[in-house]
Amino acid sequence: xxxxxxxxxxxxxxxxxxxxxxxxxxxxxxxxxxxxxxxxxxxxxxxxxxxxxxxxxxxxxxxxxxxxxxxxxxxxxxxxxxxxxxxxxxxxxxxxxxxxxxxxxxxxxxxxxxxxxxxxxxxxxxxxxxxxxxxxxxxxxxxxxxxxxxxxx
Amino acid sequence: xxxxxxxxxxxxxxxxxxxxxxxxxxxxxxxxxxxxxxxxxxxxxxxxxxxxxxxxxxxxxxxxxxxxxxxxxxxxxxxxxxxxxxxxxxxxxxxxxxxxxxxxxxxxxxxxxxxxxxxxxxxxxxxxxxxxxxxxxxxxxxxxxxxxxxxxxxxxxxxxxxxxxxxxxxxxxxxxxxxxxxxxxxxxxxxxxxxxxxxxxxxxxxxxxxxxxxxxxxxxxxxxxxxxxxxxxxxxxxxxxxx
Numbered sequence: 001x002x003x004x005x006x007x008x009x010x011x012x013x014x015x016x017x018x019x020x021x022x023x024x025x026x027x028x029x030x031x032x033x034x035x036x037x038x039x040x041x042x043x044x045x046x047x048x049x050x051x052x053x054x055x056x057x058x059x060x061x062x063x064x065x066x067x068x069x070x071x072x073x074x075x076x077x078x079x080x081x082x083x084x085x086x087x088x089x090x091x092x093x094x095x096x097x098x099x100x101x102x103x104x105x106x107x108x109x110x111x112x113x114x115x116x117x118x119x120x121x122x123x124x125x126x127x128x129x130x131x132x133x134x135x136x137x138x139x140x141x142x143x144x145x146x147x148x149x150x151x152x153x
Numbered sequence: 154x155x156x157x158x159x160x161x162x163x164x165x166x167x168x169x170x171x172x173x174x175x176x177x178x179x180x181x182x183x184x185x186x187x188x189x190x191x192x193x194x195x196x197x198x199x200x201x202x203x204x205x206x207x208x209x210x211x212x213x214x215x216x217x218x219x220x221x222x223x224x225x226x227x228x229x230x231x232x233x234x235x236x237x238x239x240x241x242x243x244x245x246x247x248x249x250x251x252x253x254x255x256x257x258x259x260x261x262x263x264x265x266x267x268x269x270x271x272x273x274x275x276x277x278x279x280x281x282x283x284x285x286x287x288x289x290x291x292x293x294x295x296x297x298x299x300x301x302x303x304x305x306x307x308x309x310x311x312x313x314x315x316x317x318x319x320x321x322x323x324x325x326x327x328x329x330x331x332x333x334x335x336x337x338x339x340x341x342x343x344x345x346x347x348x349x350x351x352x353x354x355x356x357x358x359x360x361x362x363x364x365x366x367x368x369x370x371x372x373x374x375x376x377x378x379x380x381x382x383x384x385x386x387x388x389x390x391x392x393x394x395x396x
Binding site for chain 2: 027028030032035038039041042043045046049050053054055056057060071072073074075076077078
């Protein structure tokens with residue numbers, strides 16, 4: 001039961017990282033031709049790699065660079081649920097630190113699996129929020145001081 | 154009553170139940186190809202083989218493109234291993250084996266994506282509405298409890314001839330966040346499996362992330378390559394290991 005509950009929560013979190021501005025008219029409609037066109041260049045690469053066993057992307061760049069010339073292809077594999085660069089609720093690390101301060105930094109550190117880059121961003125967020133608060137307080141006290149000085153008895 | 158008939162009846166009853174037990178499928182293997190078109194306009198192609206054993210709850214990807222490497226998902230951790238069998242990195246993942254298409258197909262729960270709670274389990278989703286039209290049967294699943302409605306949105310499911318065809322995920326505000334399609338089913342040893350799975354995810358600004366996964370040469374209950382299904386995570390880290 002715990003696994004199912006956790007599984008559904010995590011599955012939904014991973015999907016809920018995105019949201020759409022408008023709903024499609026026919027959500028169950030699936031255009032196979034569009035998919036074929038969308039991935040036409042990748043299909044050609046796939047076909048070539050299948051026929052030439054043992055080719056990785058670096059070998060492909062040497063053997064048949066034309067296949068990669070007019071497509072921007074990433075060097076790393078897909079891992080649908082690899083959350084390395086994502087955080088729960090899709091909130092950037094910076095805002096975790098900015099809004100929650102030290103607690104935000106700690107949460108980012110845990111959720112990002114001790115990722116230093118993400119933790120640094122949260123720390124900067126915390127610094128920015130601290131600096132903003134300091135400026136506001138300084139402005140407020142200056143205002144008070146100016147107001148007090150201008151009062152005549 | 155004729156004793157032979159009684160014997161045959163008992164024999165068939167036992168044989169039938171044994172056959173039923175044997176239908177607890179436990180292993181899945183296939184050639185896999187994943188094509189991504191990302192929101193920034195870049196593409197990704199991943200090719201290799203996927204292995205899943207229901208008993209070990211381990212998903213093993215033996216990849217040959219873009220790089221020769223192995224990825225193992227176990228207990229919400231993703232392990233990346235290089236071609237010399239050294240650990241490159243490990244990271245947290247949202248993927249839980251019980252909710253993969255492999256596990257659901259092996260356990261015969263793919264038609265409702267495992268949303269139907271077992272008898273003693275607390276239901277997270279319940280059926281809200283069922284509609285039948287020329288397309289098929291559309292079931293709307295809604296969060297079972299009030300607290301869940303704050304976090305989860307509805308899920309609409311289309312089944313055609315008792316096979317899951319499409320799923321639409323909504324967020325708590327009622328906007329579509331993802332659409333998934335399950336096409337080109339094959340039947341291997343009694344396991345129905347979609348050899349084309351498409352996922353379309355929508356970003357807040359309306360940009361779209363598309364992923365098409367195709368499976369070939371599906372094998373059920375393979376009885377060799379045990380060492381891959383049970384893949385032991387290496388202790389030795391690669392010199393380029395990030396963790």
